[in-house]
Amino acid sequence: MSGVRVLVGTRKGAFVLTSDGKRSRWEVSGPHFAGWEIYHMKGSPADPDRLYASQSSGWFGQVIQRSCDGGKTWETPGGGVTKGPDGMPAGESNKFVYDVSAGTGKPLTTHQWYDGTQHPWEFKRVWHLEPSLTDPDTVYAGVEDAGLFRSSDGGTTWQELAGLRGHGTGPKWQPGAGGMCLHTILVDPTNPKRIYIAISSAGAFRSDDGGKTWKAINRGLRSQYIPDPTAEVGHCVHRIALNRSRPQVLFMQKHWDVMRSDDGGDSWHEVSGNLPTDFGFPIEVHAHEPDTIFVVPIKSDSEHYPPEGKLRVYRSRTGGNEWEALTKGLPQRDCYVNVLRDATSVDSLDPCGVYFGTTGGQVYASADAGDTWAPIVRDLPAVFSVEVQSLR
Amino acid sequence: MIRVVLPPHLRTLARVSAEVTLDVPGPVTRASVLDALEARYPVLRGTIRDHVTEQRRPFLRFFACARDLTHEPPDAPLPDAVASGGEPFLVIGAIAGG
Numbered sequence: 001m002s003g004v005r006v007l008v009g010t011r012k013g014a015f016v017l018t019s020d021g022k023r024s025r026w027e028v029s030g031p032h033f034a035g036w037e038i039y040h041m042k043g044s045p046a047d048p049d050r051l052y053a054s055q056s057s058g059w060f061g062q063v064i065q066r067s068c069d070g071g072k073t074w075e076t077p078g079g080g081v082t083k084g085p086d087g088m089p090a091g092e093s094n095k096f097v098y099d100v101s102a103g104t105g106k107p108l109t110t111h112q113w114y115d116g117t118q119h120p121w122e123f124k125r126v127w128h129l130e131p132s133l134t135d136p137d138t139v140y141a142g143v144e145d146a147g148l149f150r151s152s153d154g155g156t157t158w159q160e161l162a163g164l165r166g167h168g169t170g171p172k173w174q175p176g177a178g179g180m181c182l183h184t185i186l187v188d189p190t191n192p193k194r195i196y197i198a199i200s201s202a203g204a205f206r207s208d209d210g211g212k213t214w215k216a217i218n219r220g221l222r223s224q225y226i227p228d229p230t231a232e233v234g235h236c237v238h239r240i241a242l243n244r245s246r247p248q249v250l251f252m253q254k255h256w257d258v259m260r261s262d263d264g265g266d267s268w269h270e271v272s273g274n275l276p277t278d279f280g281f282p283i284e285v286h287a288h289e290p291d292t293i294f295v296v297p298i299k300s301d302s303e304h305y306p307p308e309g310k311l312r313v314y315r316s317r318t319g320g321n322e323w324e325a326l327t328k329g330l331p332q333r334d335c336y337v338n339v340l341r342d343a344t345s346v347d348s349l350d351p352c353g354v355y356f357g358t359t360g361g362q363v364y365a366s367a368d369a370g371d372t373w374a375p376i377v378r379d380l381p382a383v384f385s386v387e388v389q390s391l392r
Numbered sequence: 393m394i395r396v397v398l399p400p401h402l403r404t405l406a407r408v409s410a411e412v413t414l415d416v417p418g419p420v421t422r423a424s425v426l427d428a429l430e431a432r433y434p435v436l437r438g439t440i441r442d443h444v445t446e447q448r449r450p451f452l453r454f455f456a457c458a459r460d461l462t463h464e465p466p467d468a469p470l471p472d473a474v475a476s477g478g479e480p481f482l483v484i485g486a487i488a489g490g
Contacts, residue, residue, distance in 0.1 A: 058451055059401070059449065059451040060439040060440070060449065060485075061439055061442075061449060063435075063439070076435050094437070094438045095437070095438060095443045
């Protein structure tokens, strides 16, 4: 019997929602890590019972949690044979230390600060965890201040892929209102050496050598909020998505504008078309139809809620430009929630399921590719992230 | 033995329910107490002070004997009552946010 597991990160804890393949009746487990901010949870494609969670707090900083049984129990990595005499994990799974210059021991680079000066990188939290497609013990972490780390021992220790910050444009990066965060990590399913990442607000970057070297891939983006609207970096990319069957085609929700690339990010063109507003945070691609994409339009960069108080997912079946509003089962009046960049996901069942969470604490699911929607839960803390695992 | 009281979230993380008691070799200072605490409960590394700089996290405070010791030098001796185990060393999560 197939089923799905929905991993929900919220402002005050994590929740695990499970259902069978019909996706009509749900069990809710949680809160896990109650009271902590869970920016992201994600399962390993190579071992669905292996989950990783980013747990953080303004008081106590960053903790990484790992589950080996699908979220029933959790541990801070470094446990097992390395446990101390009291049974406590001996690892330091929350230690994210930026590389420094080998020659001088000083910071590798600095970035732009709000007052125009240069500022050293300072670790704040993990925004996104991306497990390897093939190895449950390998996982990437996108962090604030923007950097990319990798663990190859199940999250016990982390090493920075410092070529990203060191590739030359780092001093031009700057934080947006939400901080300077690396929030998107995509590994090409046909070529694990090819990795895409995106940073607010620096833009999109690609590595073709497993993360050693990087190039900015922002040609075609146009952003009115930077001095040179077509600059190499400085764009506030909110999210990038791809379909596994056609990984060279990328879709992007930028601060404003929905964009598409047909050449692995080398160039982009706008596909906002008839959207009521092209501001938004998440973007998803249908699991089986690479030209079917989903966005959640938000009124503007300062009014973070749906236009007209109507919560609408927009679907394009043409790879962009032509969009239809999906409204059945979603509130169509007095709705002023937001849907954050990591808070949408799709399953790989047939028909494809689509899921999203809101800052009002609802998690909505559609078992028919967006035609109809129903809430799984309505009253969670503000939802930061939603990831779905399809279980066979 | 040195007595340490942790805020609730760190007790959960360390899987302890009440006071922690520690053997602290040498002079009893904030730094030596935190060193001993982190050695016994590695999961707390990075949650009270930064891994690299060892700077206190901004929203944490250190109290003992009805005094705020937060801004004392980390190597300053803690009060005799803490060193003798008569009074606990308190790690406090500041009132900040929701």
